[in-house]
Amino acid sequence: MRVMAQLAMVMNLDKCIGCHTCSVTCKQAWTNRGGVEYAWFNNVETRPGQGYPRQYQDQDKWKGGWALNKRGKLTLRTGSRLRRMLNIFANPDLPSVADYYEPWTYDYQNLLSAPPSDTTPTARPKSSITGEDTKVTWGANWDDDLGGGPAQIGRDPVLGKLSEQVKLEFEQTFMFYLPRICEHCLNPSCAASCPSGAIYKRAEDGIVLVDQDKCRGWRQCVTGCPYKKIYFNHKTGKAEKCTFCYPRVEVGIPTVCSETCVGRLRYIGVLLYDADKVGEAASVRDEKDLYPAQLGVFLNPHDPRVVAEAERAGISAEWIEAAQNSPVYRLIVDYQLALPLHPEYRTMPMVWYVPPLSPVVDVLSQTGHDGEAVGNLFGAIDALRIPVEYLAELFTAGDVGPVRASLQRLAAMRAHMRKVNLGEEVDDSIAASVRLAPGEIESMYRLLAIAKYEDRYVIPDGASSDAHRLEALTTGCSLDGDGGPGMTAFDVMAEKFRLTDTNGAAPPDKAKRVNLLDWDGVSTKGLFPTTGNGSSTGNGSSGNGSTGNGSSGNQPAGNGSSGHRPAGAGAAPEPGAIA
Amino acid sequence: MSTLLWLALPYIALTSFVVGHVWRYRHDQFGWTTRSSQMHESRLLRLGSPLFHFGLLAVIGGHVLGLLVPKSWTEFVGVGEGAYHLVSVTAGTLAGVATAAGVAILLYRRFTVPTVRQATTPGDKVMYALLAAAIVTGMVNTVGENLIGGGYDYRSSVSVWFRGLFTFSARPELMAGAPLSFQVHNVVVLVLLGIWPYTRLVHVFSAPLGYLVRPYVVYRSRDPRRPDANRYARAWGDQHQ
Numbered sequence: 001m002r003v004m005a006q007l008a009m010v011m012n013l014d015k016c017i018g019c020h021t022c023s024v025t026c027k028q029a030w031t032n033r034g035g036v037e038y039a040w041f042n043n044v045e046t047r048p049g050q051g052y053p054r055q056y057q058d059q060d061k062w063k064g065g066w067a068l069n070k071r072g073k074l075t076l077r078t079g080s081r082l083r084r085m086l087n088i089f090a091n092p093d094l095p096s097v098a099d100y101y102e103p104w105t106y107d108y109q110n111l112l113s114a115p116p117s118d119t120t121p122t123a124r125p126k127s128s129i130t131g132e133d134t135k136v137t138w139g140a141n142w143d144d145d146l147g148g149g150p151a152q153i154g155r156d157p158v159l160g161k162l163s164e165q166v167k168l169e170f171e172q173t174f175m176f177y178l179p180r181i182c183e184h185c186l187n188p189s190c191a192a193s194c195p196s197g198a199i200y201k202r203a204e205d206g207i208v209l210v211d212q213d214k215c216r217g218w219r220q221c222v223t224g225c226p227y228k229k230i231y232f233n234h235k236t237g238k239a240e241k242c243t244f245c246y247p248r249v250e251v252g253i254p255t256v257c258s259e260t261c262v263g264r265l266r267y268i269g270v271l272l273y274d275a276d277k278v279g280e281a282a283s284v285r286d287e288k289d290l291y292p293a294q295l296g297v298f299l300n301p302h303d304p305r306v307v308a309e310a311e312r313a314g315i316s317a318e319w320i321e322a323a324q325n326s327p328v329y330r331l332i333v334d335y336q337l338a339l340p341l342h343p344e345y346r347t348m349p350m351v352w353y354v355p356p357l358s359p360v361v362d363v364l365s366q367t368g369h370d371g372e373a374v375g376n377l378f379g380a381i382d383a384l385r386i387p388v389e390y391l392a393e394l395f396t397a398g399d400v401g402p403v404r405a406s407l408q409r410l411a412a413m414r415a416h417m418r419k420v421n422l423g424e425e426v427d428d429s430i431a432a433s434v435r436l437a438p439g440e441i442e443s444m445y446r447l448l449a450i451a452k453y454e455d456r457y458v459i460p461d462g463a464s465s466d467a468h469r470l471e472a473l474t475t476g477c478s479l480d481g482d483g484g485p486g487m488t489a490f491d492v493m494a495e496k497f498r499l500t501d502t503n504g505a506a507p508p509d510k511a512k513r514v515n516l517l518d519w520d521g522v523s524t525k526g527l528f529p530t531t532g533n534g535s536s537t538g539n540g541s542s543g544n545g546s547t548g549n550g551s552s553g554n555q556p557a558g559n560g561s562s563g564h565r566p567a568g569a570g571a572a573p574e575p576g577a578i579a
Numbered sequence: 580m581s582t583l584l585w586l587a588l589p590y591i592a593l594t595s596f597v598v599g600h601v602w603r604y605r606h607d608q609f610g611w612t613t614r615s616s617q618m619h620e621s622r623l624l625r626l627g628s629p630l631f632h633f634g635l636l637a638v639i640g641g642h643v644l645g646l647l648v649p650k651s652w653t654e655f656v657g658v659g660e661g662a663y664h665l666v667s668v669t670a671g672t673l674a675g676v677a678t679a680a681g682v683a684i685l686l687y688r689r690f691t692v693p694t695v696r697q698a699t700t701p702g703d704k705v706m707y708a709l710l711a712a713a714i715v716t717g718m719v720n721t722v723g724e725n726l727i728g729g730g731y732d733y734r735s736s737v738s739v740w741f742r743g744l745f746t747f748s749a750r751p752e753l754m755a756g757a758p759l760s761f762q763v764h765n766v767v768v769l770v771l772l773g774i775w776p777y778t779r780l781v782h783v784f785s786a787p788l789g790y791l792v793r794p795y796v797v798y799r800s801r802d803p804r805r806p807d808a809n810r811y812a813r814a815w816g817d818q819h820q
Contacts, residue, residue: 081790081791082791084790085787085790085791088787089628089629089631089632089633090617090621090624090625090628090629091617092625094617094618094621095618096617096618096619096620096621097618097619097694129619129694129697130693130694130697131697132693187796188796191795191796191797192795192796194790194797195787195790196785196787196790197787197789197790197793197797199797200797200798200799201796201797201798201799202798202799202800202801203798203799203800203801204800204801212609213608213609213611214608215612216611216612216613216782216785216787217612217613217614217615217782218613218615218787219615219617219618232615232618234616234618234619234698235698236609236612236614237612237613237614237615237779238609238612250801514606514607529606
């Protein structure tokens with residue numbers, strides 16, 4: 001047994017209203033830069049729908065993820081390592097920007113500067129890549145809310161796997177939203193396909209990151225990821241991806257997408273797993289066995305033997321405790337409500353989903369039935385083949401059993417809690433019918449419906465206490481903070497996000513680094529190695545208040561792209577200039 | 580003139596090549612990339628890029644054989660001038676045609692696809708000009724001189740001069756006596772070598788051969804945190820003092 005810890009996420013799709021707040025805040029935090037205009041580390045897609053990039057789930061076309069070869073051995077779908085090396089000069093399976101969408105902006109200036117005329121001036125769409133006039137024909141959520149009708153939605157690759165009759169009915173039947181980030185897989189195919197070895201999985205928390213210094217732009221990872229969650233920055237020539245907001249979770253606060261989620265549907269917690277079992281679990285022959293196989297990889301953090309092994313593996317007491325209190329473990333293992341997204345890609349994804357019951361409830365209510373009566377719900381789950389079969393194609397490689405079981409537990413929770421809330425006599429047989437005790441159902445309800453902040457996010461390094469302190473910044477007295485009188489909110493934030501170089505995360509020579517790409521044609525700053533006493537303050541950017549080099553610029557870990565942006569913000573500050 | 584071109588220039592170029600690479604490797608890992616434009620355009624690239632790259636690998640192999648292996652060695656193993664000439668001209672022409680066709684497609688793509696043209700930096704333009712010139716003059720040497728023309732035994736002059744550079748006993752007069760097209764090719768390539776480390780051509784030296792043997796998934800540990808007892812004094816000292 002080799003115990004490793006993983007930060008994992010669960011999203012409760014029942015509560016997603018498709019508001020895209022997660023996408024927008026993520027974009028503002030991470031991809032609001034040149035070269036990744038088209039990239040959304042977090043996106044929300046309507047199912048059924050084509051997704052983003054278009055039809056990314058069609059692996060016959062995009063060749064993402066793993067597959068078993070003729071001898072039953074796990075290999076990347078693109079073939080052997082040698083084959084990828086031979087394709088290195090031109091990747092035959094690389095999506096183009098058009099497959100995502102051509103990013104655009106509007107010529108707002110024209111609204112103000114247009115000369116007097118008979119017609120109202122317009123803001124024309126301009127391509128963000130070329131700056132030329134463009135026609136807006138697709139976007140990251142173009143088919144939102146089934147927009148575009150059957151002509152567009154019919155191209156959903158998941159729908160293609162369902163039977164004809166089901167396909168004909170889907171439109172009237174259901175729709176739901178699927179927010180997606182990088183899966184931070186246990187068996188990441190992006191990392192496996194990276195020729196340079198630049199993509200790595202962090203041993204402590206399992207976050208998958210791209211080392212911006214080691215990436216050489218071979219683009220194999222974009223193809224390797226079946227979720228198409230690696231993006232090629234066409235300006236820097238480097239791959240970028242969701243970082244699980246590592247600068248935030250490292251200090252115990254949730255990712256930006258989770259923090260800003262209006263529906264409070266995201267859960268973050270620690271899972272312990274047996275790294276020795278991952279390869280075997282990913283290689284099971286029948287795709288429908290992949291979900292149970294992955295469940296078998298997770299370890300029970302309450303088992304003293306597991307705890308002992310975890311301690312031996314150097315996992316801290318704080319992390320083990322977090323694993324024991326993990327909401328993610330409860331949803332995935334205890335209640336078996338959450339299911340993995342496309343386990344058939346064999347990457348062992350670690351962002352799981354509670355399937356949505358609301359389409360079923362809606363259908364019942366619309367047809368005049370009581371949508372919360374357990375009998376009706378159970379019947380509807382079985383009768384409405386469409387949602388269940390579709391969800392099974394998403395979450396269990398087509399096996400309807402686990403999806404039905406999960407939906408039934410959600411249905412039972414609704415029916416049970418209605419009786420509790422209405423003060424009716426509680427019917428224990430409801431809980432028993434889904435093999436749960438009434439107490440378990442109520443605790444499940446607290447986790448899913450009440451969903452308190454500190455229950456949703458159990459992140460080591462003092463998640464809840466830090467969150468409270470951050471909240472206190474807006475309402476409380478800043479003098480209460482660590483450091484006493486005179487400590488400003490900015491001080492707390494700076495400490496929180498480690499804007500300073502005191503955590504030693506940045507390489508020692510960071511401030512002296514040279515980057516020819518920074519040249520803007522005018523300033524020679526950053527083009528030549530700095531001399532003298534340049535290293536005393538490291539990359540501390542605290543002086544100018546920019547988050548550039550401080551937090552995300554620590555090179556070895558991640559997309560530290562903000563550390564490399566031209567024009568000021570990211571350029572290494574002259575250490576002397578701060579004082 | 581002869582000394583400048585065939586003694587000073589090669590040493591300047593090769594020094595720049597070596598020192599430039601070391602300097603850039605140490606200071607600009609982030610800029611070290613292919614900066615691929617395949618996201619913008621794939622169809623032409625899939626045609627031109629493999630032609631160019633595989634052709635160029637053969638061309639480089641040919642240059643190693645022609646420049647670094649002394650004539651006496653090949654003769655020792657029984658390959659006469661006639662046989663060598665036949666092989667080098669045939670293989671050289673094939674590889675050269677592939678490379679030239681590849682670079683022609685890629686340059687056409689650079690000029691005609693707006694997004695790709697926009698992604699081209701001034702440095703790229705200089706590099707492409709030199710690269711194209713090197714390939715064209717190289718083709719003139721192989722096809723013009725050695726295939727259609729009478730054939731020039733560069734192994735008795737150019738190669739000897741080139742090897743002399745590395746033993747610090749170069750004889751510039753050998754190069755000065757070579758046909759003009761060889762001289763032009765030589766100058767172009769030397770300049771290209773000189774600017775090499777400052778262009779995207781550096782990606783040649785990150786050919787990921789290690790991929791064939793490394794484990795699939797790479798694990799890495801976070802940097803161990805330095806214990807810092809007096810965090811605030813350090814972090815804010817510069818600002819408030």
